[in-house]
Amino acid sequence: MNAPPVLLMADDRASTFTRYAVDALPGRLALLRFASARNDLTDAYVRQTAHIPAFWVNERLPLEEEAARYRAWAAQLPAAPTRFCNPSEPRQDIAHRFASLAGLPHLTERQVSWVRDKEAMKDKFRELGLLTARYARVSTTDEVAEFAARCGWPVVLKPLDSFACLDTFRLTGPEQLPDLAVNGRSWLVEEHLDGTEWEVCALIHAGEVLDAWPSAMPCRPLDIVDGAMNANISVATDEGPPFDLRGMLQQIVTGMGIDHGYAHMEFFVVGAEVYAGEIGVRLAGCEITANHGYAYGFDVFGATLDVHLGRRPALEYSDRCCAGDLLLPLPGSGLVHRITPEEELLGLPGVVRSVLRYREGDLVEARRASHNASGYVHVTGASIAEVEQRMRGVLDAFTIEVITQVPAARTLQR
Incomplete structure (x- = not known):
C-alpha cells in the first residue's frame, strides 16, 4: 500500500488554512519559511507549530544553494515531501522557484508572471478572448x-x-x-470600470475546474481601504451573477496550463458583459475561503488540501445559503485601550464565528490595505441583503478604542 503524500507548505504568516493543515496532516506536513518573513510569524504561532518540521530559507543566499540544503534536510525526515502548496501571494515567485529547484510540483516562471504581473495577466486574458478594462x-x-x-x-x-x-x-x-x-x-x-465588482473562487484538479463559488462585495476594495465596510459574501443561492463562471475559469486555467490548486478571481459585470479583473492561483485573502464552507456546508479547507495532495475531492454540499466574512475595523496605530469581546459578538444575529487579533494593551499598527483589521466574524443568512444587514449590526455593536499617542508599550506576541 502506497504511503500518503507529504506536503511542503509555504508559511509566511499564520492563517486559518495553515492552522487547519497543521491539525489535518499529522506527520505529513512540513513548513517552508522565509527569513524575511520572520517578523510576520509571531512567537506564539511559532511555538504552536514547533512540532512541525520547518525549513527556513535565507533569501540572501543563492536559491540553488538553499534548495540543495533543503534536499539534504528533507532526506532526514521520516518521509520527504512530494507535494507543494503556496498560499502566499507576495511570495509566489520565490516559493515556486524554490519548489522547482527542490523537485516539487510548481508553477512555471511564465505561469507566475500570469498570476502576479498585472500587465502579463491582462495580456493573457485578452489573448484568451476575455474582456478587460x-x-x-x-x-x-x-x-x-x-x-x-x-x-x-x-x-x-x-x-x-x-x-x-x-x-x-x-x-x-x-x-x-x-x-x-x-x-x-x-x-x-x-x-475605472463602472458596474458591479464580484469575486469567484474555484478548485482545480488535473487541469479541471471542479466548481466555482461566487462572492458578492458590499463595498469595492478601493472603497474599503478608505474606510468602507470590509466584507465578502459567498453566494450559494440563485442571487449569484447569471454567467458561466466555471466555464470562464476553465478557459483561463486551460489557457494558462494550470494543473491544480485554488484560484481566486475578481471580475466586473458591466451591463450584460463580464470583464476579467485579476486572478491569483492561491487561496483567497481575508477569510473568503472559509465563507464557501459555511455557504455550501462542506469542508472547504480539506478539499483544498486534497487538490494540493494530488487527490480529487468529493464536493458534497449539505447547505445552500449566503455566508460572509466581515473584517472588524482597526481605526489607527497605537495601544488598544478597549475592544468588544468575542463572546459578545457571537451572541449577535447570524454570527457563527468570531476571532479577535488583539486584546487590550496590545500595540498595533494600522495599514492602508484591504486586509487591515482588528479581527473578523463570519455571518450567515438566507440572502445577500440579510447577511449585509446583520454585518452592519455587528459594526454597530463593535467597539475598539486605540490610543494613538502612547509611551513605550509591549508589542504583540499572540
Whole structure:
C-alpha cells in the first residue's frame, strides 16, 4: 500500500488554512519559511507549530544553494515531501522557484508572471478572448496623464505586483497624480470600470475546474481601504451573477496550463458583459475561503488540501445559503485601550464565528490595505441583503478604542 503524500507548505504568516493543515496532516506536513518573513510569524504561532518540521530559507543566499540544503534536510525526515502548496501571494515567485529547484510540483516562471504581473495577466486574458478594462504600463506621471486623456478620468493606478490594494489608488483628476519615481517600481494604470465588482473562487484538479463559488462585495476594495465596510459574501443561492463562471475559469486555467490548486478571481459585470479583473492561483485573502464552507456546508479547507495532495475531492454540499466574512475595523496605530469581546459578538444575529487579533494593551499598527483589521466574524443568512444587514449590526455593536499617542508599550506576541 502506497504511503500518503507529504506536503511542503509555504508559511509566511499564520492563517486559518495553515492552522487547519497543521491539525489535518499529522506527520505529513512540513513548513517552508522565509527569513524575511520572520517578523510576520509571531512567537506564539511559532511555538504552536514547533512540532512541525520547518525549513527556513535565507533569501540572501543563492536559491540553488538553499534548495540543495533543503534536499539534504528533507532526506532526514521520516518521509520527504512530494507535494507543494503556496498560499502566499507576495511570495509566489520565490516559493515556486524554490519548489522547482527542490523537485516539487510548481508553477512555471511564465505561469507566475500570469498570476502576479498585472500587465502579463491582462495580456493573457485578452489573448484568451476575455474582456478587460483598458490598461498600460507606466513609469512617469506624464504617462498616467496621457492614458487618462485617452480613456478619461477616473483611472486606477497600482504596482504591477500589488495585492490587497497595497499602494493602489483611484485617481479622479490630474491634481491627484503621485510621484511614480518610488523605489524603482513598475506601475499599471487602467480604466475605472463602472458596474458591479464580484469575486469567484474555484478548485482545480488535473487541469479541471471542479466548481466555482461566487462572492458578492458590499463595498469595492478601493472603497474599503478608505474606510468602507470590509466584507465578502459567498453566494450559494440563485442571487449569484447569471454567467458561466466555471466555464470562464476553465478557459483561463486551460489557457494558462494550470494543473491544480485554488484560484481566486475578481471580475466586473458591466451591463450584460463580464470583464476579467485579476486572478491569483492561491487561496483567497481575508477569510473568503472559509465563507464557501459555511455557504455550501462542506469542508472547504480539506478539499483544498486534497487538490494540493494530488487527490480529487468529493464536493458534497449539505447547505445552500449566503455566508460572509466581515473584517472588524482597526481605526489607527497605537495601544488598544478597549475592544468588544468575542463572546459578545457571537451572541449577535447570524454570527457563527468570531476571532479577535488583539486584546487590550496590545500595540498595533494600522495599514492602508484591504486586509487591515482588528479581527473578523463570519455571518450567515438566507440572502445577500440579510447577511449585509446583520454585518452592519455587528459594526454597530463593535467597539475598539486605540490610543494613538502612547509611551513605550509591549508589542504583540499572540
